[in-house]
Amino acid sequence: MPGKIADGSLAAKGRLAHEWASRRMGIIERIKSKNERAHPLAGLRLGFCLHVTKEMAVLAMAAKGLGAEIAICSANPLSAQDDIAAFLYDEGVHVYAWRGETNAQYRQCIQCVLAFRPAIMTDDGGDLHVAAHRQKARGIVGGTEETTSGVKRLAALEGAGKLLYPVIAVNNARTKYLVDNRHGTGQSTLDGILRATDMLLAGKNMVVCGYGWVGKGVASRAKGMGAIVTVTEVDPMRAIEARMDGFAVLRLSDAVPAGDVFVTCTGQTGVIRNEHFLKMKDGAVLANAGHFDVEIDAGALYAIGRPAQVRPNVERFDVNGKSLFLLSKGRVVNLVAAEGHPPEVMALSFANQLLSILHVAKNHGKMERKVHGVPEKIDELVAWYALDAMGIRIDEMTEEQRRYQASS
Ligand SMILES: NC(=O)c1ccc[n+]([C@@H]2O[C@H](COP(=O)([O-])OP(=O)(O)OC[C@H]3O[C@@H](n4cnc5c(N)ncnc54)[C@H](O)[C@@H]3O)[C@@H](O)[C@H]2O)c1
Numbered sequence: 127m128p129g130k131i132a133d134g135s136l137a138a139k140g141r142l143a144h145e146w147a148s149r150r151m152g153i154i155e156r157i158k159s160k161n162e163r164a165h166p167l168a169g170l171r172l173g174f175c176l177h178v179t180k181e182m183a184v185l186a187m188a189a190k191g192l193g194a195e196i197a198i199c200s201a202n203p204l205s206a207q208d209d210i211a212a213f214l215y216d217e218g219v220h221v222y223a224w225r226g227e228t229n230a231q232y233r234q235c236i237q238c239v240l241a242f243r244p245a246i247m248t249d250d251g252g253d254l255h256v257a258a259h260r261q262k263a264r265g266i267v268g269g270t271e272e273t274t275s276g277v278k279r280l281a282a283l284e285g286a287g288k289l290l291y292p293v294i295a296v297n298n299a300r301t302k303y304l305v306d307n308r309h310g311t312g313q314s315t316l317d318g319i320l321r322a323t324d325m326l327l328a329g330k331n332m333v334v335c336g337y338g339w340v341g342k343g344v345a346s347r348a349k350g351m352g353a354i355v356t357v358t359e360v361d362p363m364r365a366i367e368a369r370m371d372g373f374a375v376l377r378l379s380d381a382v383p384a385g386d387v388f389v390t391c392t393g394q395t396g397v398i399r400n401e402h403f404l405k406m407k408d409g410a411v412l413a414n415a416g417h418f419d420v421e422i423d424a425g426a427l428y429a430i431g432r433p434a435q436v437r438p439n440v441e442r443f444d445v446n447g448k449s450l451f452l453l454s455k456g457r458v459v460n461l462v463a464a465e466g467h468p469p470e471v472m473a474l475s476f477a478n479q480l481l482s483i484l485h486v487a488k489n490h491g492k493m494e495r496k497v498h499g500v501p502e503k504i505d506e507l508v509a510w511y512a513l514d515a516m517g518i519r520i521d522e523m524t525e526e527q528r529r530y531q532a533s534s
Contacts, residue, residue, distance in 0.1 A: 132212075132225065136212040139209040139213075141216075144180050144213055147181050147184050147469040150468070153473045170246065171242060172189055172195070173239045173254060176250045177466055178210050180207070185472075190217070190218070197222070197242035198220065199221075201250035204461075205225070205462055206223040206224055220239075222239060223235060243265050247266060252279035252280060255279070255293065256283075270482045271295055273417050274339075275393045276417070277497065278393065280497050281497050284497050289496060292490060292493035295498065295499060305471055305475070310471035314465070315391075316347050318413065319411070321439075322413075322459070322463040327387075330387055331356065332348045333382070333389070334373075335397050336391040336392035336397075337365070338364065340416070356385070378397070385407070385410055386407070390415065395420040404445065406448065408449055411450075413453040419455065421456070424456035439463040485501060
């Protein structure tokens, strides 16, 4: 079967990991069982460019169970989990992913997914969508996008009048960003930093660059573990929000000398640069939680000289007689040094993905070529499913309250 993975003998380990995630992602199974009889994805080819994790395997297996044929590449050269790749390959999915791809191999894997001729494409970061557009997107009827950075790229394509098929911005569902970007990244980013460094966070000065959904999660979780958190921002509203949430807000250049740990969460390029590295204290740790490896100017560090690999996912650079430690080469630390978001989080994100894929499969003929929000009905349904999975019941408005709300 077509595909390229690191080691097929890891399939049994991947199967166990899939089972582990599956138990905590009951929402996906529920969506699958509800739709199973109609076989709504029968014969449909799906192309995925997603982090190859146990949670993604739950999404892929559900889509397969609904009739889809799937080809997958990884959304990051360093994030694929080889046991999961082996498990999915064993299950008949065309997998082109392994941990430690070079940039050229990463691009080749994207080309392999496009060569599979998918009708619907699900991306995380926009690399697959952008590559498809370079080839005129033949045969593609629609897609979905998982993250903030990918949605921005697709919105730019739409703005330039160049978007060739409708895309649902799964990132923009409330049940996605309120849970995944904030709580998922909050926990898993700290998990990545801790697995890589084994450092104590209590009492450390942590600088969080960006106070969007991801930054809010990272800052609040770090504060909860006793770190003294400073936020940097370029947006005055978010800067006020951070201050009112109890964080120090400083310009990065002012925050740099005291920082023990820096985490970029901006989706922007060149946020931490050479001028900052030069002012950092000995032992400073640098991590990125944003989608692309452009937030910390790792290129400037590598230009200084060959780093020493001091632990897995930790490189030491000697800058001006001081040691700086870069985690996971400046790539998403939660996926490279840890396992990404926990299954309970991805249950919501991938419920939105699966329902959005089903929506595109059914409605693409009626959808404009633009970036669509997740239909409100889907977002709400996912919220109800999630509450149900947690055993939570909530109040209903009384008739009187309904009337009061509608009154002028
Ligand atoms: N690691 C993960 O698992 C994961 C999960 C979700 C999203 N993401 C990625 O994280 C990034 C942020 O996502 P988000 O949803 O929080 O986006 P967001 O747009 O809500 O927040 C980004 C924030 O960064 C601020 N910012 C921009 N440039 C800055 C700069 N130079 N200095 C300081 N602040 C700056 C913006 O003003 C904004 O408030 C994106 O790349 C997104 O794709 C990663």
